[in-house]
Amino acid sequence: MYRTISILALLALAACGPSDSPVNQGKAPDPAPNVPTIVAGRVSEAGPALAPDSGIFDAAPELTVNLLPQTVVVPRNPETSVPQISVRAVHDGKWLTMRLEWQDNTLNNTTGISDFEDMVALEFPRTPGTTPNIMMGDANNPVVVLQWRAARQAAIDRGERPESRHAYPHMSTDIDIGDLLGNDGSVYQGAAHVGNPVSLPDINSSPVLAQVAAGFSTLTSFKERIAEGRGVHNGERWRVTIHIPLGGELELVPGLVPGANSILAFAVWDGKHEERGSRKSWSPAWTPIRLDD
Amino acid sequence: MPKVYNWQLGREMDYPYNGIRPKRQVALIMDTNKCIACQTCTVICKTTWTPGRGQEHMLWNNVESKPYGFYPLGWDVKILEQHGVQPLDGDTYAGKTIFESAPANEIALGYIPGDQDYAHPNVGEDDSFGNMTRGAHLSMQHNQWMFYLPRICNHCTYPSCLASCSRQSIYKRPEDGVVLIDQERCRGYRECVKNCPYKKSFFNPVTRASEKCIGCYPKIEKGHQTQCTTSCIGKIRMTGFISTPDKAREDNPMDYIVHHAKLALPLYPQFGLEPNVYYIPPIHVPPPFLHQMFGRKTAAAIATYRKAAQDEKLLGALLLFGATERIIHRYKVEGGQTIGYDETDTEVVRVPLVEPVKIRPVWDEAHGAYRTNVT
Numbered sequence: 183m184y185r186t187i188s189i190l191a192l193l194a195l196a197a198c199g200p201s202d203s204p205v206n207q208g209k210a211p212d213p214a215p216n217v218p219t220i221v222a223g224r225v226s227e228a229g230p231a232l233a234p235d236s237g238i239f240d241a242a243p244e245l246t247v248n249l250l251p252q253t254v255v256v257p258r259n260p261e262t263s264v265p266q267i268s269v270r271a272v273h274d275g276k277w278l279t280m281r282l283e284w285q286d287n288t289l290n291n292t293t294g295i296s297d298f299e300d301m302v303a304l305e306f307p308r309t310p311g312t313t314p315n316i317m318m319g320d321a322n323n324p325v326v327v328l329q330w331r332a333a334r335q336a337a338i339d340r341g342e343r344p345e346s347r348h349a350y351p352h353m354s355t356d357i358d359i360g361d362l363l364g365n366d367g368s369v370y371q372g373a374a375h376v377g378n379p380v381s382l383p384d385i386n387s388s389p390v391l392a393q394v395a396a397g398f399s400t401l402t403s404f405k406e407r408i409a410e411g412r413g414v415h416n417g418e419r420w421r422v423t424i425h426i427p428l429g430g431e432l433e434l435v436p437g438l439v440p441g442a443n444s445i446l447a448f449a450v451w452d453g454k455h456e457e458r459g460s461r462k463s464w465s466p467a468w469t470p471i472r473l474d475d
Numbered sequence: 476m477p478k479v480y481n482w483q484l485g486r487e488m489d490y491p492y493n494g495i496r497p498k499r500q501v502a503l504i505m506d507t508n509k510c511i512a513c514q515t516c517t518v519i520c521k522t523t524w525t526p527g528r529g530q531e532h533m534l535w536n537n538v539e540s541k542p543y544g545f546y547p548l549g550w551d552v553k554i555l556e557q558h559g560v561q562p563l564d565g566d567t568y569a570g571k572t573i574f575e576s577a578p579a580n581e582i583a584l585g586y587i588p589g590d591q592d593y594a595h596p597n598v599g600e601d602d603s604f605g606n607m608t609r610g611a612h613l614s615m616q617h618n619q620w621m622f623y624l625p626r627i628c629n630h631c632t633y634p635s636c637l638a639s640c641s642r643q644s645i646y647k648r649p650e651d652g653v654v655l656i657d658q659e660r661c662r663g664y665r666e667c668v669k670n671c672p673y674k675k676s677f678f679n680p681v682t683r684a685s686e687k688c689i690g691c692y693p694k695i696e697k698g699h700q701t702q703c704t705t706s707c708i709g710k711i712r713m714t715g716f717i718s719t720p721d722k723a724r725e726d727n728p729m730d731y732i733v734h735h736a737k738l739a740l741p742l743y744p745q746f747g748l749e750p751n752v753y754y755i756p757p758i759h760v761p762p763p764f765l766h767q768m769f770g771r772k773t774a775a776a777i778a779t780y781r782k783a784a785q786d787e788k789l790l791g792a793l794l795l796f797g798a799t800e801r802i803i804h805r806y807k808v809e810g811g812q813t814i815g816y817d818e819t820d821t822e823v824v825r826v827p828l829v830e831p832v833k834i835r836p837v838w839d840e841a842h843g844a845y846r847t848n849v850t
């Protein structure tokens with residue numbers, strides 16, 4: 183079952199490789215004038231150094247996007263934990279930075295046995311000019327999903343791969359397989375050992391998982407394509423930046439260049455309500471975005 | 476939702492996927508009457524598979540003392556309470572499975588245990604409490620009885636963990652029915668942890684992915700029984716391949732015990748997963764408790780067990796427990812012995828039906844000493 187889907191995902195990826203998607207081909211049409219659009223103005227610096235609380239965002243127009251509980255696929259989320267997300271965007275020609283803000287008075291940035299982390303994600307069509315199924319794309323129209331994760335950021339900030347003692351500081355254990363076997367103990371780190379990106383096999387990676395999907399259950403991480411991001415929680419709300427490289431070798435979203443129009447969608451997970459996977463608040467319609475020249 | 480046939484329920488049931496049975500299904504039989512709770516199985520499983528960081532709370536194999544022992548805490552009473560009272564009599568199960576009683580928005584009934592629920596396995600399970608009056612050993616809510624219940628993943632025919640994984644990261648191997656979590660694809664959503672009613676899928680907070688018993692598949696592939704089976708001090712376990720009842724072979728010891736003698740029964744079959752660990756129920760426990768746990772055929776299974784010595788074939792199958800590391804595909808009873816054969820039909824073990832007994836005189840002439848029984 184899983185193999186079939188992987189093959190589909192690969193085929194979809196192959197079908198939209200760089201040579202098949204010249205930047206100007208199939209540019210998204212200009213949005214209708216009355217459709218609320220996110221406008222990313224040009225600024226001098228929009229790379230990963232741009233902090234979520236930076237004053238640069240004050241000048242950017244804000245668009246509030248309403249979110250609904252995900253109630254299409256099971257397991258469903260019966261209630262919206264996060265009903266709205268405020269979005270601002272800027273770019274400097276090399277990076278597009280989306281600044282996302284939502285109310286959440288509980289910080290959830292650990293992954294104990296029974297706790298879940300706060301997360302936010304952006305979704306773009308992988309092929310310029312297409313309008314994929316908003317729910318993870320489809321076999322012919324894949325999507326790029328950039329997901330920032332609070333616990334991932336916390337681990338990266340600590341500079342240490344996750345350990346049980348981070349969630350359980352007073353734990354004790356009889357055997358430390360790392361002490362006994364050194365690096366050979368890594369075989370007992372199943373997911374990390376096989377390079378599962380959620381296991382943070384590389385502590386120097388990004389708090390944002392850059393992924394591609396071509397339908398339900400197909401979300402797969404890019405090995406090398408990197409988006410950056412940073413979240414700041416002030417006790418009442420999150421402000422998160424997601425930095426997306428524009429064009430060049432690191433290009434993540436083909437066609438997303440200064441002067442272009444595209445569309446995107448949003449999802450937020452509230453760890454306090456055990457949200458993960460399909461248990462989320464999401465924007466059920468694509469929102470247009472325009473990058474000023 | 477597709478319909479699948481669950482022979483343990485004697486009927487079709489709802490399941491999110493079409494029912495494709497593996498080419499063969501690995502299974503275990505455990506004789507609860509012989510378990511001494513030495514936890515050797517728990518320790519060997521732990522040292523073989525889960526000594527890593529983030530696995531500290533994980534016991535893919537555990538042994539708990541019923542009725543008060545649970546790992547994780549309250550695992551079965553919690554899901555039984557959610558499931559509600561179900562009718563268990565009759566050849567066809569008239570109640571609902573955990574898929575059929577799923578709340579709106581969910582695949583199945585379930586809950587995620589709290590981290591404390593994993594924290595103290597076995598602590599206090601069979602300790603006495605309160606003051607002992609002269610002559611009494613123990614005072615409890617009911618007459619004194621208990622038994623040990625060893626548990627591993629059931630490598631279910633209709634796994635709820637697999638059905639619940641929204642990333643389809645869990646798969647059932649067509650070659651042996653072992654249920655595995657793809658460690659590359661899992662994202663730690665814990666839907667499997669939530670919906671496995673046996674709570675045999677675990678979250679690893681270090682790798683942030685879920686993990687579960689792998690049925691010692693590297694051993695199974697080599698024709699060997701699982702670690703918990705071959706280490707078992709009480710020789711209570713047998714690993715082998717089980718057929719569906721319509722294809723049961725009398726010369727397969729697993730089939731003989733489960734299908735022909737109907738001696739070993741699945742744990743909580745009413746959940747609807749068609750679990751593949753089969754238990755010979757304890758003979759001294761109040762029937763209503765066992766009825767709920769192993770289904771309505773418990774009383775007949777206990778009656779069969781009490782006269783197992785009179786059925787040479789059954790005795791022969793039971794004596795193969797713990798007798799060899801190899802998986803036995805065929806056996807026969809001949810000349811007062813039970814003989815087991817591996818997949819290539821090569822003889823791998825021979826056990827006498829009656830152990831030779833030698834009675835030695837109390838006085839040892841050679842050493843000029845009395846023999847004393849120190850065990």
Ligand code: SF4
Binds near residue numbers: 630671672674676
């Ligand atoms: S016992 Fe639980 S973890 Fe094992 S196969 Fe069945 S549902 Fe999955």
Ligand code: SF4
Binds near residue numbers: 517707711
């Ligand atoms: S090794 Fe055997 S006898 Fe000992 S606890 Fe495990 S199942 Fe019971």
